[in-house]
Every structure is written in structure tokens, then in C-alpha cells.
Amino acid sequence: MPTIAEKILCGKAGEIVECEIDYIMVNDVTGVPAFEVFEELELEPAGELKREKVVVIQDHYVPNKDVDSAEQAKALRDYARRYGIGNYYEIGKGGVCHQVMIEEGFAAPGRLIIGADSHTCSYGALGAFSTGVGSTEAAAAMATGRLWFKVPETQKFVINGELKRYVMGKDIVLHIIGDIGVSGSLYKSQEFYGTAIEDLSLPDRITISNMAVEAGAKAGIIPPDDKVFDFLRDMVRGEYKAVYADTESEYEEVFEYDASEIVPTVAKPFSPENTVPASELDVIIDQAYLGSCTNGRIADLRVAAEILKGKSVNREVRMIVVPASEKVFEQAIEEGLIKIFLDAGAFVSGPTCGACLGGHMGVLAKGERCVSTTNRNFIGRMGHKDSEVYLANPAVVAASAIKGRITDPSELEP
Amino acid sequence: MRIWKFGHNVDTDQIIPAEYLITGDAKKLATHAFAKVRPEYSREVKEGDVIVAGENFGCGSSREHAPRALLGAGISCVIAKSFARIFFRSSINIGLHLIEADVFDRIEEGDEIEISFEAGVIKNNTKKEEYKFKPLPEFMRKLLESGGLINYIKKQK
Structure with a gap:
């Protein structure tokens, strides 16, 4: 089927x-x-x-x-x-x-x-x-x-259970890439199931699908539910018809994960598969970057703002916040999130791919390190060939910006 | 003909760093290929040279600038254990020959090789070895023989 x-x-x-x-x-x-x-x-x-x-x-x-x-x-x-x-x-x-x-x-x-x-x-x-x-x-x-x-083979990923605090879609996808590797889904389509995926907000699901390509996948598909239909109401162009797999569908492989075992995860240079728990790292950072198609949505900005509220970005760190769209930017202003970032000492710009691909607006110098909500940490990805990018979720980036080193956000709790 | 050997998971940021993505011109792009990881490459590469690599060659960005940068320097073929899919498609679509073969441990820089695409054989004259590879599916061979997707579509018009 x-x-x-x-x-x-x-x-x-x-x-x-x-x-x-x-x-x-x-x-x-x-x-x-x-x-x-x-x-x-x-x-x-x-x-x-x-x-x-x-x-x-x-x-x-x-x-x-x-x-x-x-x-x-x-x-x-x-x-x-x-x-x-x-x-x-x-x-x-x-x-x-x-x-x-x-x-x-x-x-x-x-x-x-x-x-x-x-x-x-x-x-x-x-x-x-x-x-x-x-x-x-x-x-x-x-x-x-x-x-x-070429019609791809499909791999099924099942993630059941409840996610812990500060664990996001980013951690699920980094966890999976850490497990299967950057060529683990080469030429294949991924499908995601399980209670943890069902419970996940649409923005967190987008982060997972967004990084499907970092495992080599052709597509990363999540069966649409009411969260998707509600989001699309009144704004989708034209008609659409949801497509689901049959219960007897033939998957090339099935991977199962327990959501409660996934922790805030960081991918170290120079590969997204190079994953470790954020809590195990002791890495001084020069820059913290919040933005991109991976994690620049309003939900991501909310998570980071909650951590940064009333706090200051470490004096040794430049924090850069780049909402993923004008709409996200406007909503972040309305919700007071931009004020929180500015008060904390972060730099905020309008939307652009910018520094994510080493383009502009936050390129790294030789030897500098950046913790980033983006999707790739290849050699020289954000600047000089001897600079380093650590991929993480928005909560880790915000907590790290405060501490000046890569930090699991739970460490900030009293 | 020279062999240029690279490792596993060679990403498109290595092949053509993002700061050079301000032109689509293959010859201009070729002058910046591997600029960060192997600066001598663009100075020394010659028409007909071959790239040999491990798994997942061309992973990362969809930038067609990457296969164009290789084609622009006259790379005649990339041989890798596996290719990232967008790079694979783009290469075929612009007429850059690819061979998927597990020869990473067999071919060294400095080896003299001959390739027969029709027979699906790589001859290593230095080591006196032969490696078989599976030729591309017929549809993709047609695309390559036409000189890429655009010429293929033109012929169909």
C-alpha cells in the first residue's frame, strides 16, 4: 500500500x-x-x-x-x-x-x-x-x-511520549540526525508519527520537516491534522486535499524514539549529525543567533524572549535576532518580544537569510564561535573557515547568550 | 587527467562558498571552487580532471552553482560512493557526469584511470584494477546524452 x-x-x-x-x-x-x-x-x-x-x-x-x-x-x-x-x-x-x-x-x-x-x-x-x-x-x-x-522509498519515524521542558522540534530532529547520520535518509522520504508529533505545535513540526534535508531526505512529511487545517483556514490559496498513508503502507525502515529521553541537543561543528546534549558542553561563545527558516517563527521568538525577559545578554556575546518574516516581526513587536530582546542588549533586524549561510548581518571572524538556531554548521558556513557554528533550539540559544557559553536552559532555573 | 580526492559528506558550502553566489556563470564560479578547504584546486584544476569522493557528495544547499563550478573548470566526472540528491539531479540536468561507485579506498590521487560509461567500467591503469559500476537509468542517460534537461526539452518540442 x-x-x-x-x-x-x-x-x-x-x-x-x-x-x-x-x-x-x-x-x-x-x-x-x-x-x-x-x-x-x-x-x-x-x-x-x-x-x-x-x-x-x-x-x-x-x-x-x-x-x-x-x-x-x-x-x-x-x-x-x-x-x-x-x-x-x-x-x-x-x-x-x-x-x-x-x-x-x-x-x-x-x-x-x-x-x-x-x-x-x-x-x-x-x-x-x-x-x-x-x-x-x-x-x-x-x-x-x-x-x-524518482519516487522515493519511505522511512517511518515514530516518536511517542511527552517532551520535557525546553525540548523542542529542533531537538527531535537533531536527535534523529545524530542517530541516523547526515546520509541516513539519502534519496528517501521521511514520515513522522507518534503522540509527541501529534502534540507538537505547527512551528515545531516545521522545524522537523525543514531539517529533513540535513539527513539527505527528499521530503519530511507529517500527516496533517486540525492544527494544520485551523492554520490554513481563511488564508490558504485555492483548494487542497489532505493525503494520508494507508495503515498497511510499506516502509523501508521504521525508527522509534521515546520523547521523554530527548534532551536539549546541540550539533557541534562541522556536521549536523555531530550531536551532544547541551548540558555536556563547555563552550565559550562569541555570538548567539536566533532566526532562519528553521527557527525564526513567532513561537521560537516567544521561547527565547521568555528566557531573556529581565536579563542581559552576556557582555562578551553579540546576540542577533532575525524574525523569519515581516509578519513574524510585526507580531513580535505587538507582543512586546522585540522590546525584551532590545532591553536585553540583543541586535534585532528585519527578516533575511543573512548570516545563516554566511551572507551578511552577523558573519563570523576567524576563531569565533556561534550558537545558532539555524540548520547547518559546515566548515565556514557562517563566515571564516576557522569559525564554528553550534546548532541548537531557541531556548538553548537564549540561555547561552545570557551565560556566554553553551547552556542547557534548565540550568538558569532557580 | 588528474584525480582530485575529497572525503565524505563534501557539502556545497565547501564546493562553492556562499559569498560567491552572486553569479550563475560556470567559469566564474569555477575560480572559487573549494576556496576555503582546498585553495590550490582552482589554480591547478584542468579540463578533463576527475573528482573522487566518499559518501553523500554535494550535501547541503540546493545551489546549482556547485555542479556548475565543477563543470566550469572542465571536471569530466565525479565518482563518489553516494551523492546528495539535489546535487545528483542538478548535475544530470546540466550535463555533469556522475558515477556512483564504491572505489573511495581504491583510487588515489596520482592514479591514471579510464572510464567507459557505456560498459560501466573504471580502469585503474596505475593499480592494474577494474571497477564495475551500475550505469544510470536509461532516462537519466538520455538527459546526459542530450547535454542536460534544457536541451532534452528543446529536442522534445
Whole structure:
């Protein structure tokens, strides 16, 4: 019996299929090459681009970090105008692409979405089959509305039990990657089940699906429930149909975890699989980064603000807070969270991918260490090749910012 | 032809660091390939060279700039135990040859090798060994033979 991936892709694991795509997303880094390739196709008339399916979001190097990135953002803007793309998100009106795709109602259960960004797998948290592609594939899909896929095998992850305080979706996914490794799900689709997943808020589920790619997965899908349907009410674009696996679905492997045994977890440099409990680390930090498509949502900011309220960021630490979208930013202002961050001595900026990929707004110098809510800690990921990134949840980042070293938040409790 | 050997889990940040993602031009990208981890590579790499690596080559970001940077320097083929999936797809789609083969422990830098894609054989002339590999599925071979996805679509028009 078919898994969710097999149902959405309409094929059996191992088959190569061609599917109709619901949406194709590109950003300022991947979008320009995609439009260049699209123009190489020399479609006549040029208006043949499937513009209603294309979503263009400026997020990586914006606000423009230098002249080269300004030229790139301008080129993307010009392409979006030339092809009359209505789904175009300029700075000030959007944010980090995956948060925008979710907030703007593009992501929904049962849909097949591709994006020229590896964390496109985030929408699996809403029951979509969504996956990252290259610019050439995005261009082909812009032209034809379709793309080829090899239907993946599916691994089932079952997480039962109750999570402890300060343990979040981030810890679940880091725990899993620490167990199966960064190639543990190579070419495969993941599906998540169990009481801990059912109890989890949508933002925490998005963190899990977001990092599916860090285990090599093609997709990380969570069967949609009322939390997803309630979120989508009144804001989703068009109709959607939830897709579920059959009870007799064939999984290649099944992994089971006890939620109560998962602790606040940190992935040490230079791999997301290099995980240890936060409490076991004694690492002095120079920077604490809260943001990104992984952990820059309002729920993440709330968790960090609760810890930072009335406290100060350590004098040896720069704390940087980057809400994942303008909507998140605005809500954080309304809820008084931004005031808490500012009062604590953190730097707050508008949404951008920024320092997560070593772009700008918080790049690291030689030898510096950053504890970060982002998704990758590869060599030189956030700056100099001899800088280090430690991946953690927002509570760990906030607690570490106060203490000046990587800290399990429970250590702060009286 | 020179062999460039890399390890396991070579990520796309190593292949082309993010600060160079301000062009999609393969030749320009090639001048920055492996800039942080192996600075001599971009100076010394030559048309026809081959990369040999372990598991999960090309993991991380979806940046097509990574396979483009390799193609731009004339890398004729990447041989790895396994590839990250977006890198794998993008390479095939832009016409960069990949071989999935467990030869990481057999091929050293300095070895002379010959590849027959049709027969699915790598000949190591230095060690006098032969390694078989499974050729790509027919659909992907067609894409590569067309010179990538765009030429394939053009031919179908």
C-alpha cells in the first residue's frame, strides 16, 4: 500500500514519474540562474511561462549586501516584472522564502511544491510533498509546469511520549540526525508519527520537516491534522486535499524514539549529525543567533524572549535576532518580544537569510564561535573557515547568550 | 587527467562558498571552487580532471552553482560512493557526469584511470584494477546524452 510520497507522486518507490507541479519557488540566489536557463529554452511567445505557479522571493542577500548582490536582486526583480509574476515578494513585504510560502498559503496538504532552495522540504509539516531542486529544474518546471521525479522509498519515524521542558522540534530532529547520520535518509522520504508529533505545535513540526534535508531526505512529511487545517483556514490559496498513508503502507525502515529521553541537543561543528546534549558542553561563545527558516517563527521568538525577559545578554556575546518574516516581526513587536530582546542588549533586524549561510548581518571572524538556531554548521558556513557554528533550539540559544557559553536552559532555573 | 580526492559528506558550502553566489556563470564560479578547504584546486584544476569522493557528495544547499563550478573548470566526472540528491539531479540536468561507485579506498590521487560509461567500467591503469559500476537509468542517460534537461526539452518540442 502506498506511502504519502507514493500517493502524491502517483507512483511506486523506484519508478521515474513526471508530475504536475503546484508551485515553483525561487529566491535571489537561485532565481536569476533559473530565469537565465528559462530564456535559453526560447519559448515563443515568452508569455508561456507558467506564471501562476511561480513564486519569487528576495531573501538571501537582501537588503542588498554589496554591489554584486544588488545587481543580482535587481536582475531578479526585472525578470519578475518582465514575466508579469504576481507572486513576487520584495523586502518589506515578505521574508525568508519558506516562511513566506507557508504564511501566504502556498503550502498545503497534498500539494507538490518544488523550490530552488534545499529547505523547501519545510512544507512537509503541512502534509505537502515539497522538495529542493536546482535552478535548471526550476526553469524546466516554469516552462512546462511539470518535472521528473524518482519516487522515493519511505522511512517511518515514530516518536511517542511527552517532551520535557525546553525540548523542542529542533531537538527531535537533531536527535534523529545524530542517530541516523547526515546520509541516513539519502534519496528517501521521511514520515513522522507518534503522540509527541501529534502534540507538537505547527512551528515545531516545521522545524522537523525543514531539517529533513540535513539527513539527505527528499521530503519530511507529517500527516496533517486540525492544527494544520485551523492554520490554513481563511488564508490558504485555492483548494487542497489532505493525503494520508494507508495503515498497511510499506516502509523501508521504521525508527522509534521515546520523547521523554530527548534532551536539549546541540550539533557541534562541522556536521549536523555531530550531536551532544547541551548540558555536556563547555563552550565559550562569541555570538548567539536566533532566526532562519528553521527557527525564526513567532513561537521560537516567544521561547527565547521568555528566557531573556529581565536579563542581559552576556557582555562578551553579540546576540542577533532575525524574525523569519515581516509578519513574524510585526507580531513580535505587538507582543512586546522585540522590546525584551532590545532591553536585553540583543541586535534585532528585519527578516533575511543573512548570516545563516554566511551572507551578511552577523558573519563570523576567524576563531569565533556561534550558537545558532539555524540548520547547518559546515566548515565556514557562517563566515571564516576557522569559525564554528553550534546548532541548537531557541531556548538553548537564549540561555547561552545570557551565560556566554553553551547552556542547557534548565540550568538558569532557580 | 588528474584525480582530485575529497572525503565524505563534501557539502556545497565547501564546493562553492556562499559569498560567491552572486553569479550563475560556470567559469566564474569555477575560480572559487573549494576556496576555503582546498585553495590550490582552482589554480591547478584542468579540463578533463576527475573528482573522487566518499559518501553523500554535494550535501547541503540546493545551489546549482556547485555542479556548475565543477563543470566550469572542465571536471569530466565525479565518482563518489553516494551523492546528495539535489546535487545528483542538478548535475544530470546540466550535463555533469556522475558515477556512483564504491572505489573511495581504491583510487588515489596520482592514479591514471579510464572510464567507459557505456560498459560501466573504471580502469585503474596505475593499480592494474577494474571497477564495475551500475550505469544510470536509461532516462537519466538520455538527459546526459542530450547535454542536460534544457536541451532534452528543446529536442522534445
